[in-house]
Each structure stands twice: as C-alpha cells, then as structure tokens.
Amino acid sequence: MAEYRRATRIHAPLEDVWEFHSTEQGLEALTPDWMGLEVESVIGPDGEPDPTVLEAGSKLQMSVRPFGVGPRQSWTSVITEREERDGVAWFTDVMEDGPFSAWEHTHSFYADGETTLLRDRVEYELPFGALGRAVAPLSGIGFAPMFRKRHQVTTELLESGSWRRQR
Numbered sequence: 001m002a003e004y005r006r007a008t009r010i011h012a013p014l015e016d017v018w019e020f021h022s023t024e025q026g027l028e029a030l031t032p033d034w035m036g037l038e039v040e041s042v043i044g045p046d047g048e049p050d051p052t053v054l055e056a057g058s059k060l061q062m063s064v065r066p067f068g069v070g071p072r073q074s075w076t077s078v079i080t081e082r083e084e085r086d087g088v089a090w091f092t093d094v095m096e097d098g099p100f101s102a103w104e105h106t107h108s109f110y111a112d113g114e115t116t117l118l119r120d121r122v123e124y125e126l127p128f129g130a131l132g133r134a135v136a137p138l139s140g141i142g143f144a145p146m147f148r149k150r151h152q153v154t155t156e157l158l159e160s161g162s163w164r165r166q167r
Contacts, residue, residue: 001102001123001124001125002123002124002125002126003121003122003123003124004120004121004122004124004143004147005119005120005121005122006119006120006144006147006148006151007117007118007119007120008117008118008151008154008155009112009115009116009117009118010115010116010117010118010154010155010158010159011114011115011155011158011159012114012115012116012158012159012161013111013114013116014087014088014089014109014110014111014116016116016158017109017116017118017154017158018084018089018109018116020154020157020158020163021091021107021109021154022053022054022082022091023052023053023054024039024042024050024054024060027039027054027060029153029157029163030150030153030154031150032145032146032149032150034066034067035064035065035066035146036064036065036066036067036068036072037062037063037064038062038063038064038072039060039061039062040061040062040063041060041061042054042058042059042060042061043058043059044057044058045057045058054079054082054091055079055082056079056080056081056082056091057078057079058078058079059076059077059078059079059096060076060077060078060079060093061074061075061076062074062075062076062077063075064099073098073099074097074098075095075097075098075099076095076096076097076098077093077094077095077096077098077103078093078094078096079091079092079093080092080093080094087110087111088108088109088110088111089108089109090106090107090108090109091106091107092104092105092106092107093105093107099127100124100125100126100127101125101126101127102123102124102125103122103123103124103125104122104123104124105120105121105122106120106121106122107119107120108120108121118151118154120147120150120151122143
C-alpha cells in the first residue's frame with residue numbers, strides 16, 4: 001500500500017490536542033471546506049447516536065464532494081483503535097466503504113513539555129488496480145494541501161485557545 005505522512009508541533013498540551021481530535025466537531029473543523037464534507041451519522045461502539053467521544057468501535061457515515069465537482073462520494077469509517085498512555089495517544093480510523101480501495105489513517109500525539117507532536121500516517125490503495133498503483137506516488141500531491149490545512153487549523157485553534165470543548 002502507498003503511504004502519506006505529515007507531522008507538526010503544536011504549542012498546546014497533549015490533553016487539549018487529544019480532546020480536540022476525539023470529537024466529531026474536531027473532524028468537521030479539520031476538514032477543509034473544499035472537501036464538501038457532510039457527516040450524516042455517528043454511532044458509538046454501543047450503538048448510541050452522536051457519542052461525545054469517538055471511541056474504538058465508533059462508526060462515521062459521511063460524504064464528500066471535493067471542489068463541488070461530480071457526485072457526492074459516500075465514506076464510512078470505523079475507529080478501530082484508540083489508546084492513551086502517559087505522554088502518548090493515538091487512534092486509527094479505517095475506511096469500510098468509500099472512494100479508495102483501502103484507507104487506514106493513524107493519528108498520533110506525543111507530549112513534549114507544553115507542546116504536542118502531531119503525526120498523521122495514511123496507508124491507502126487507490127482504486128482501479130494496476131492503474132491506481134501506478135499513479136499512487138503522485139497522490140501525495142492531492143493529500144498535501146488537505147493535511148497541510150488540517151495541521152494549520154489544529155495549530156490555529158489549539159494555540160490560540162479558541163477551541164475548548166464543553167465538559
């Protein structure tokens with residue numbers, strides 16, 4: 001499978017960055033407007049609708065329409081893993097249904113004093129078999145602006161303190 005990675009240092013504590021990324025609201029804030037994201041439903045691991053935290057087993061049904069072009073593309077993801085330990089946290093979402101042949105996105109967070117190192121790692125397989133594999137090295141061109149924007153928004157919201165989830 002092909003792989004895309006991006007890392008950014010956020011001048012905010014791990015607990016805040018982790019909390020932000022653990023919610024549907026965080027997902028919506030991080031997805032660039034040009035992706036045309038619509039979250040259609042979120043079901044928690046016990047079947048409860050709209051859980052406060054996206055725990056392992058949570059299922060998200062969404063659709064995207066990048067740049068408003070073409071039909072909406074359905075995307076179903078499941079949080080397959082979510083762990084938090086002293087100074088480190090991560091979660092993985094796996095696409096069950098969507099535009100890629102395979103998609104596994106691991107979001108990792110590492111405490112470093114009052115800062116947090118955010119790392120995204122996406123392993124993916126483009127559709128169309130051999131053709132998809134041939135053009136996969138070029139797909140980073142498409143991922144780069146999306147993940148650059150996600151990391152920029154994370155930095156702005158967390159470093160300014162403007163995002164605080166109600167407890």
